[in-house]
Amino acid sequence: MDYRPSRPRIGRSSLLSIAFAILLGTGLYLEFLADANWNAGEVVLAGHVVLGLGFTVVFASWIGGHVRRGLRTASRQAFRRLSWFLLTLYVLLVATGLLMVLPTTLYLVGVLWFWRFETTGVLTFVHFWGALAATMALFAHLAMRHWRLPMARRGHEAS
Amino acid sequence: MKYQVRDHAPLLGVSSVLCIALLIGARLLWPPPPEPGVDLADIPYYQLPFGPDDAGLPRPFWPSRLQTENGRFADPAKIQSAADCAICHPREFEEWAPSLHAIAGRDTVYERAVEANEDLHKDGIEKARFCEGCHAPGEVLAGRTNRFKSVMPSDAETEGISCVMCHTATHADPVEGNGALTLAINEGTDRLSNPLLLAAPRDHARAFGAKETNALIAKGDFCGGCHTETYDTSMSKVEGRQHVQTTHAEWRDSWYAGNGVTCQDCHMAPDPAAYVRQIRSGDLAKPERYAHNFVGANYLMFDTGLGSNLTFLRGGILPGLSDARNTELIARQGEATRALLRSAAGLALRGSEVAPGRLRFGIAVQNLGAGHNLPTGVIDQKYMWLEVVVRDATGAEIYHSGAFDATRGETDPDAVIWREDFIDADGERIPDHLTFITAAISHVRTGVPPKGEDVVRYDVAVTSDATGPFRVEARLWYRVATQEFAYNTLKTDLVIPPFELTAAEFALPATDEARQ
Numbered sequence: 001m002d003y004r005p006s007r008p009r010i011g012r013s014s015l016l017s018i019a020f021a022i023l024l025g026t027g028l029y030l031e032f033l034a035d036a037n038w039n040a041g042e043v044v045l046a047g048h049v050v051l052g053l054g055f056t057v058v059f060a061s062w063i064g065g066h067v068r069r070g071l072r073t074a075s076r077q078a079f080r081r082l083s084w085f086l087l088t089l090y091v092l093l094v095a096t097g098l099l100m101v102l103p104t105t106l107y108l109v110g111v112l113w114f115w116r117f118e119t120t121g122v123l124t125f126v127h128f129w130g131a132l133a134a135t136m137a138l139f140a141h142l143a144m145r146h147w148r149l150p151m152a153r154r155g156h157e158a159s
Numbered sequence: 160m161k162y163q164v165r166d167h168a169p170l171l172g173v174s175s176v177l178c179i180a181l182l183i184g185a186r187l188l189w190p191p192p193p194e195p196g197v198d199l200a201d202i203p204y205y206q207l208p209f210g211p212d213d214a215g216l217p218r219p220f221w222p223s224r225l226q227t228e229n230g231r232f233a234d235p236a237k238i239q240s241a242a243d244c245a246i247c248h249p250r251e252f253e254e255w256a257p258s259l260h261a262i263a264g265r266d267t268v269y270e271r272a273v274e275a276n277e278d279l280h281k282d283g284i285e286k287a288r289f290c291e292g293c294h295a296p297g298e299v300l301a302g303r304t305n306r307f308k309s310v311m312p313s314d315a316e317t318e319g320i321s322c323v324m325c326h327t328a329t330h331a332d333p334v335e336g337n338g339a340l341t342l343a344i345n346e347g348t349d350r351l352s353n354p355l356l357l358a359a360p361r362d363h364a365r366a367f368g369a370k371e372t373n374a375l376i377a378k379g380d381f382c383g384g385c386h387t388e389t390y391d392t393s394m395s396k397v398e399g400r401q402h403v404q405t406t407h408a409e410w411r412d413s414w415y416a417g418n419g420v421t422c423q424d425c426h427m428a429p430d431p432a433a434y435v436r437q438i439r440s441g442d443l444a445k446p447e448r449y450a451h452n453f454v455g456a457n458y459l460m461f462d463t464g465l466g467s468n469l470t471f472l473r474g475g476i477l478p479g480l481s482d483a484r485n486t487e488l489i490a491r492q493g494e495a496t497r498a499l500l501r502s503a504a505g506l507a508l509r510g511s512e513v514a515p516g517r518l519r520f521g522i523a524v525q526n527l528g529a530g531h532n533l534p535t536g537v538i539d540q541k542y543m544w545l546e547v548v549v550r551d552a553t554g555a556e557i558y559h560s561g562a563f564d565a566t567r568g569e570t571d572p573d574a575v576i577w578r579e580d581f582i583d584a585d586g587e588r589i590p591d592h593l594t595f596i597t598a599a600i601s602h603v604r605t606g607v608p609p610k611g612e613d614v615v616r617y618d619v620a621v622t623s624d625a626t627g628p629f630r631v632e633a634r635l636w637y638r639v640a641t642q643e644f645a646y647n648t649l650k651t652d653l654v655i656p657p658f659e660l661t662a663a664e665f666a667l668p669a670t671d672e673a674r675q
Contacts, residue, residue: 017167018174025178030359033182038350038362039189044182045355103357112247114357117364124361142163
């Protein structure tokens with residue numbers, strides 16, 4: 001059984017995939033390699049933040065419709081659970097990312113406020129591991145069959 | 160295969176490759192900065208009159224034991240100013256700004272003393288690295304403590320012991336002292352702009368909050384890097400090594416160190432006097448937070464009653480502060496300083512006897528609250544003395560020791576006094592802190608150790624017309640500088656006022672409880 005839009009196109013989901021891959025790559029760079037050279041790291045960080053904000057906007061505009069469509073077509077319980085888990089991870093990623101750039105945003109509008117360092121540490125930890133988990137969950141989400149097999153075939157597979 | 164995989168997998172793959180290309184491009188376009196700091200060879204006319212160390216390496220900061228982590232001089236333009244730190248840490252800045260640490264390198268008392276010493280020797284300015292290593296480490300590390308000033312000044316260098324002087328420390332040697340600190344000051348710079356620093360403060364923590372640094376600066380041993388001071392031939396005429404300041408050792412060997420009470424616990428408590436009272440009551444709980452006031456014993460530098468003289472003594476106003484705010488902060492810290500001083504000492508009557516024609520008694524000067532000797536530090540200028548007045552039944556004064564002449568600013572020369580004396584090569588006392596000609600150190604009376612007491616015996620002649628009961632009035636005074644110093648070095652007729660640490664009155668004959 002195949003389920004896809006009537007015509008292939010580069011839609012918001014494609015943009016999100018591209019952005020996610022770049023965000024993951026830059027995030028890994030920031031976590032493991034930026035310390036050695038913050039000259040480049042600062043550029044990467046700025047790009048990561050801007051792209052992350054863009055991702056958030058596109059994701060927020062797209063996810064509602066995707067969930068509604070998905071709920072209609074995804075009949076397999078395991079797929080639904082995985083999808084809700086993935087959505088939770090994305091929300092966590094976006095939320096921790098936004099919380100981390102909140103002090104920056106406030107600074108740019110003239111308000112000085114920042115998290116305790118320990119709080120930033122927790123946010124970074126959740127953001128990092130959330131991203132790794134979301135990567136795996138995304139691949140599973142893309143690859144996993146979301147429709148139930150017909151009864152006959154299920155019975156055939158079971159025998 | 161699901162079409163989603165077929166559609167998205169190439170996108171993810173291409174994006175990953177694109178991302179890697181971007182990252183490589185970023186590293187190529189924005190290469191790492193060169194090794195931070197300045198090489199010795201790049202500081203013109205820098206003088207090294209003390210020669211190399213035992214390994215043949217140059218000792219650019221000697222006689223101070225101060226060092227940088229990477230062995231290079233600090234670039235004055237890169238030393239983070241406390242005023243910059245204040246942008247995000249205003250509370251800590253306003254705690255630190257009135258402190259003696261903030262004005263350690265600029266207060267006039269210190270500056271004049273250094274100048275007086277520098278004039279004593281052809282290498283005087285280079286010898287003054289000994290003083291500046293602790294008082295103005297930014298000056299020393301930038302290479303400005305040199306007869307030829309070939310390095311530009313910066314705000315950070317006028318800030319004495321500023322934020323980065325502690326928050327980049329990687330090593331301290333409290334036994335060696337004389338500024339025996341290693342600072343990663345060249346690495347201690349933010350590599351991100353402020354907005355991005357707020358999003359990713361990890362690099363800020365690397366620069367100023369490394370785990371090792373945080374652990375080090377929480378220990379009393381860190382303070383010992385500067386609060387242990389010895390003289391040797393590099394900066395004085397002392398043969399061998401002579402201890403001048405033993406504050407760290409006094410603490411290390413005390414009940415306080417044994418019970419985990421550190422320098423920081425008392426001097427960085429939000430209310431140091433209250434914390435000392437807490438410790439005295441037996442509650443050893445740590446302060447709820449560590450403030451950056453470093454409240455100490457120098458009441459003079461917080462005496463707002465001195466008016467413009469105070470601004471003169473403090474060497475002006477720090478960058479980042481207005482005059483009004485400066486005065487407000489100083490006044491607040493003055494209250495804390497005076498309260499701390501009053502929490503330190505006590506007086507008690509010991510072994511009294513009323514004999515025909517004589518009164519014999521002892522006054523115990525007790526160190527009740529200080530985790531080091533009382534007084535401590537370099538006490539050739541700072542000193543403590545006991546004033547004792549005995550009155551008969553009519554209130555007439557029959558004995559007086561330790562009077563202070565408030566007009567001439569002189570203490571009774573026969574007073575019982577706790578002070579160390581700098582002695583020159585001719586055996587004469589040096590009254591005005593001339594380290595570079597000091598040949599020996601002697602103590603008139605050594606400081607009272609923590610939780611210890613020093614009993615001073617008096618034997619007073621009583622005339623036949625004086626009748627008891629007698630009253631003994633005892634006052635323990637502290638003064639931060641001698642009047643000779645004010646006249647000779649500060650060139651001022653300002654009388655340095657003393658501070659009353661504690662006072663007590665006793666009756667003679669004493670009650671049974673007091674007669675021990």
